[in-house]
Amino acid sequence: MIRAFHRWPGLVAALLLVVLALSGAALSLYPAVERLSAPQAGAGLSVADLAGRIAASHPGLEQIRRAPSGLVTAYWFDGGTPQAAVIDPATGLDAAPADPDPVRRWLTNLHRSLFLGDAGRIVTAVGAGAMLVLALSGAVLVARRTGGWRRWFAPLRGPVAGRLHVEIARIAVLGLVLSSATALWMTASTFDLLPDGASTPPFPAEVSGRTGADLAAAGALQIPVATFRSLSLADPGDPADAHTLKTAQGTGYLDQGTGALLAWADLAGWSRVSETIFMLHTGQGAAVLGLVLGLMALGVPVMAGTGLVLWLASRRARPRIRGNAPPRNAGTVLLVGSEGGSTWGFASTLHAALTDAGQNVHVAPMSGFDPARYPRAARFIILAATYGEGCAPASARGFLDRLARMDRAPCAPLAVLGFGDRSFPAFCAYAEAVSTAAEAKGWPQLLATGSIDRQSPQDFARWGRTLGAALGMALDLVHQPVTPASEPLTLVSRRDYGAEVQAPTAILRFARPPVTLWQRLTGQGFARYRAGDLLGILPEGSPVPRLYSLASGSSDGFIEIVVRKQPGGLCSGQLVELQRGGTVQAFLRRNPGFRAGRGRTPLILIGAGTGIGPLAGFIRANARRRPVHLFFGMRHPDSDFLYREDLAEWQASRRLSRLVTARSRGERPHYVQDALRHEAAEVARLIGEGARVMVCGGRGMAAGVSTALAEILAPAGLTPALLKAEGRYVEDIY
Amino acid sequence: MNPLAAVLALSTALTLPAVALARPVTLAATLNNYGGDGAYLALYVTDPQGAYVGSLWMAGTKSKYYEHLSGWYRATGGDTRQVDGITGASVGAGRTLEITLDLADALFDAGYTLHVDAAVEEMRDSPNEVALPLNSAGASASGTRYITSVSYR
Structure with a gap:
C-alpha cells in the first residue's frame, strides 16, 4: 500500500520534480554568493548613520533597502532619471550597480510557475505535494528495508539502482520534506489563503509640517542595521508626507521634519511565521541552510532516474499475467510466493486454465495479502516456493506475520501448493509452515497441501486434476517451465x-x-x-x-x-x-544469506571437497586482512587438495591467517570435524571473540561439524542454534 | 477587463452626486522595457484637497503585494474592497494596459487628479509615478521609472 503511495506520485511527477529540484538547486547558490559579495555593515552601525551617509551622497534619495544577506541598495532620482546602486555601508557610497539579474529572474519564474503564471504556480504546488508524499512514504519504505527507524543508516545490499536510491534518499529526505512543506506554505501565502498580510499602522493624521530633518539625527532610526529592512523617504515637496520604516519587528511612519516616530505596528504572528518559512525555503538570510537544501535537491534527479529503473526492473522480474481480474471481482485468488520467478510461471499457467474454465481469477504476491481486498473471494490458492532452510521466498515476505495478526482467517477455503526440491531436507518447508499456520488460524481447507518436485510438469498436472475435482470442473494444467534468462x-x-x-x-x-x-x-x-x-x-x-x-x-x-x-x-x-x-x-x-559480511571479527571457514569454492572466494576477496581460519577436509593431499598453491600464497599475503587440513583417506581417516575438535580451545576462543562460522559442503559433513561445534561450545554455554539465531553460523549445504 | 463591472464598482466607490451622468473614458498606460516581471499598477483618483476618492483599476491580483503600491495603500489602508471587481492581470514590460470605463461627469474639470502607482518584484517601488488632472479634453503624461506614458480621452 505504502509502495503504491510512493510509486505513482513518483512516476507521474518525476519530470516536474527534476525541473523544480534543478532550478531550486541553482537558485540556492544566489543567497550564498550574495552573502559573500555584499559589503557588510560594521557591528554597531545604526540605521540613522547608514541613512545619513547615503542621503548625504545621494541627493534625490527615495528608498534604502537591506536584503537578509546584508546587501544594501539605494534608489534615487538624479535630475529626473531613476538610479539604483549597491551601497557600501561603511562609506555610504556606491559599491556596485544594482541591476536585477535576468538569469536569477528566469530561474525563479521557472521554479515557482514554469513561466505559466498562476496555473503554473498550482502545478508546482502539486509537485511540492507529490514530493512531500514521496518523502514521507519513502521514509517508511527505508525504515522497512533497513529493519526499523533506529537502523536508518544500516548498510544496504542489492543492485546499484536500489542502493543508490535509498542511500541518497535517507540523507536528502529531511531537506526535501522541508523544501516541499515550505513551498506549499508559500503558495498558500501567495494565493492569499493565509492571514499573513502586511500590517501597517494607519497613516498619521498630524505631522509637524516641517521637512528636511537630518536622517542621521532621527531618533527613531537609532536602531542596529541588522534588523533593518527598508526606509522609504517622504516627498520633500509634500509636508504632509512621512518616511516609512520597515524592520524585522514591524512597520512605522517617521516625521520628516523631526525624525520622530509617528506611528508603529508590530509584525503579526502569521507574518513572522511566513517570513521564517520564506527564509527556510529560499535560504535568503540562511545561506548555508540554502546550500544544504540545494545539495539535497540535487538528489532528486538521481532518485527519479533510479526509481524509474527500479520500477521497470520490478515489472520485468514478474511475468505479465494476461487478463488478471481486478481484486474486488475475483472469485479465485492466487497468491504467489516466488524467489527466482519460476513459481510465477506456474501461477500464470493455473490462472490461464482457471480463466478458461470461466472463473474470475486474480494473481498477487503473497507479501501484500489483505483479505479485505477480495470481497467476492470463494477460494484462495497459495503457490509457495521455499527459500533456504524453510524461509519465506522474496514475494511472500511478511505473509505469516500478516496471517498471525488477523483476528480470524477468511471464510473462503484455502489450497496450498509447495514448490521445492526433494533432495533438500527443507523440501516445501515454507509451504508446510503456511499450511500449519492457516490450520491453526481455523482457515478451512479446500485441498490437502500438495507439492511439486523440481518444477515437475507431471506433478503440477496431477495436482491440477485434484483441484479440478474439488471445484467440479475438468482442469488440465499444461505447464511449460520458463527457463531463467541465461x-x-x-x-x-x-x-x-x-x-x-x-x-x-x-x-x-x-x-x-x-x-x-x-x-x-x-x-x-x-x-x-x-x-x-x-x-x-x-x-x-x-x-x-x-x-x-x-x-x-x-x-x-x-x-x-x-x-x-x-x-x-x-x-x-x-x-x-x-x-x-x-x-x-x-x-x-543471489544468495544474500551466505556472505562473509563487512565486519572485522574473525571468520572460521569450514568446508570439505568442492565446498571450499565459496570459502576460497572469501579469502581471495579478503583485502582488509580480516583474520580468517580455514578448516578444509579432503580425501588425499596428493590428489584433491583444491586451491593448494593459492592457499599458500594467500597465507603468505595474510589474507588467510591459518589453514587446518584433514584427510579422510589413508591409515588414519581424519575428517574436518575431527580437525575442529583437535583445535577446540582455539575455536572456542575465536567464537568467544565474536567470530563468524561459515560452513560449505555436503550434508553429512555439515551435520558432523554441527555436532563437533556443539561439543566445543557447550562449556561456554553456547550452542550452534544460538549462533545461527545471531546470524553468526551460516551454512551452504548441498 | 470588464467595463461594466468597472462602472458598477466605481459608482459605489465614488460617492459623487449625479453619478448617473457619466461618460465613457478610454485609459491607456504603456510601460517601458524595465527588465523585470509584470508590473502592478494602481489607478486611483484624489479630490482637489488630495484626499482619496476612489479606485479606477488595479493591475495585479495578489493582494499581499499591494503594500508596494504605497500611495494607494496609504490612501486606502490596503482595503481590497476598493478594487473588488476592477482587478486584472499585472502588466508586462513594454506592454500597454487599456481600459474603458464610465466616469462621472462631476469628476472632470473640477480639480480631481488621476494617480498611477507602480511596483515590480525585486525592483524599486514607484508610488505616484504619474499624476494628471482630469479634464474633459483628455490629457497625457509620462512616468519616471516604469511608465512611458499614461493618457485618457
Whole structure:
C-alpha cells in the first residue's frame, strides 16, 4: 500500500520534480554568493548613520533597502532619471550597480510557475505535494528495508539502482520534506489563503509640517542595521508626507521634519511565521541552510532516474499475467510466493486454465495479502516456493506475520501448493509452515497441501486434476517451465583434481560476459556478484537448472566454480568434460544469506571437497586482512587438495591467517570435524571473540561439524542454534 | 477587463452626486522595457484637497503585494474592497494596459487628479509615478521609472 503511495506520485511527477529540484538547486547558490559579495555593515552601525551617509551622497534619495544577506541598495532620482546602486555601508557610497539579474529572474519564474503564471504556480504546488508524499512514504519504505527507524543508516545490499536510491534518499529526505512543506506554505501565502498580510499602522493624521530633518539625527532610526529592512523617504515637496520604516519587528511612519516616530505596528504572528518559512525555503538570510537544501535537491534527479529503473526492473522480474481480474471481482485468488520467478510461471499457467474454465481469477504476491481486498473471494490458492532452510521466498515476505495478526482467517477455503526440491531436507518447508499456520488460524481447507518436485510438469498436472475435482470442473494444467534468462559462459581455464581418488573434480574458470549499462543499473545479469552467490547452469537435455556456489566475485573479473562429477550426474558430467573455449548456458542467483559480511571479527571457514569454492572466494576477496581460519577436509593431499598453491600464497599475503587440513583417506581417516575438535580451545576462543562460522559442503559433513561445534561450545554455554539465531553460523549445504 | 463591472464598482466607490451622468473614458498606460516581471499598477483618483476618492483599476491580483503600491495603500489602508471587481492581470514590460470605463461627469474639470502607482518584484517601488488632472479634453503624461506614458480621452 505504502509502495503504491510512493510509486505513482513518483512516476507521474518525476519530470516536474527534476525541473523544480534543478532550478531550486541553482537558485540556492544566489543567497550564498550574495552573502559573500555584499559589503557588510560594521557591528554597531545604526540605521540613522547608514541613512545619513547615503542621503548625504545621494541627493534625490527615495528608498534604502537591506536584503537578509546584508546587501544594501539605494534608489534615487538624479535630475529626473531613476538610479539604483549597491551601497557600501561603511562609506555610504556606491559599491556596485544594482541591476536585477535576468538569469536569477528566469530561474525563479521557472521554479515557482514554469513561466505559466498562476496555473503554473498550482502545478508546482502539486509537485511540492507529490514530493512531500514521496518523502514521507519513502521514509517508511527505508525504515522497512533497513529493519526499523533506529537502523536508518544500516548498510544496504542489492543492485546499484536500489542502493543508490535509498542511500541518497535517507540523507536528502529531511531537506526535501522541508523544501516541499515550505513551498506549499508559500503558495498558500501567495494565493492569499493565509492571514499573513502586511500590517501597517494607519497613516498619521498630524505631522509637524516641517521637512528636511537630518536622517542621521532621527531618533527613531537609532536602531542596529541588522534588523533593518527598508526606509522609504517622504516627498520633500509634500509636508504632509512621512518616511516609512520597515524592520524585522514591524512597520512605522517617521516625521520628516523631526525624525520622530509617528506611528508603529508590530509584525503579526502569521507574518513572522511566513517570513521564517520564506527564509527556510529560499535560504535568503540562511545561506548555508540554502546550500544544504540545494545539495539535497540535487538528489532528486538521481532518485527519479533510479526509481524509474527500479520500477521497470520490478515489472520485468514478474511475468505479465494476461487478463488478471481486478481484486474486488475475483472469485479465485492466487497468491504467489516466488524467489527466482519460476513459481510465477506456474501461477500464470493455473490462472490461464482457471480463466478458461470461466472463473474470475486474480494473481498477487503473497507479501501484500489483505483479505479485505477480495470481497467476492470463494477460494484462495497459495503457490509457495521455499527459500533456504524453510524461509519465506522474496514475494511472500511478511505473509505469516500478516496471517498471525488477523483476528480470524477468511471464510473462503484455502489450497496450498509447495514448490521445492526433494533432495533438500527443507523440501516445501515454507509451504508446510503456511499450511500449519492457516490450520491453526481455523482457515478451512479446500485441498490437502500438495507439492511439486523440481518444477515437475507431471506433478503440477496431477495436482491440477485434484483441484479440478474439488471445484467440479475438468482442469488440465499444461505447464511449460520458463527457463531463467541465461547467458553463454566461455571456459577460460580449468584445474583438475581427484582422478586418483575416484572423485574427478575441477576448478572451472569462465570469462565474465560483457555487462550492459541497463544490467549494471538494475543489477541483472553478471553485473555484480560475490563469492557465495549461486551460478545456475542449464545442462543440455534438461530445462531444470543446477546451482553451484560461486568461488569468485565481480571484482575478480571472472566466474569460478568447483565441480565434482556426480555418478550419473547430467550437469556435473557435462561440466567436468567441458574443454577450454567451450560454453555453458548460465545465470546468476543471489544468495544474500551466505556472505562473509563487512565486519572485522574473525571468520572460521569450514568446508570439505568442492565446498571450499565459496570459502576460497572469501579469502581471495579478503583485502582488509580480516583474520580468517580455514578448516578444509579432503580425501588425499596428493590428489584433491583444491586451491593448494593459492592457499599458500594467500597465507603468505595474510589474507588467510591459518589453514587446518584433514584427510579422510589413508591409515588414519581424519575428517574436518575431527580437525575442529583437535583445535577446540582455539575455536572456542575465536567464537568467544565474536567470530563468524561459515560452513560449505555436503550434508553429512555439515551435520558432523554441527555436532563437533556443539561439543566445543557447550562449556561456554553456547550452542550452534544460538549462533545461527545471531546470524553468526551460516551454512551452504548441498 | 470588464467595463461594466468597472462602472458598477466605481459608482459605489465614488460617492459623487449625479453619478448617473457619466461618460465613457478610454485609459491607456504603456510601460517601458524595465527588465523585470509584470508590473502592478494602481489607478486611483484624489479630490482637489488630495484626499482619496476612489479606485479606477488595479493591475495585479495578489493582494499581499499591494503594500508596494504605497500611495494607494496609504490612501486606502490596503482595503481590497476598493478594487473588488476592477482587478486584472499585472502588466508586462513594454506592454500597454487599456481600459474603458464610465466616469462621472462631476469628476472632470473640477480639480480631481488621476494617480498611477507602480511596483515590480525585486525592483524599486514607484508610488505616484504619474499624476494628471482630469479634464474633459483628455490629457497625457509620462512616468519616471516604469511608465512611458499614461493618457485618457
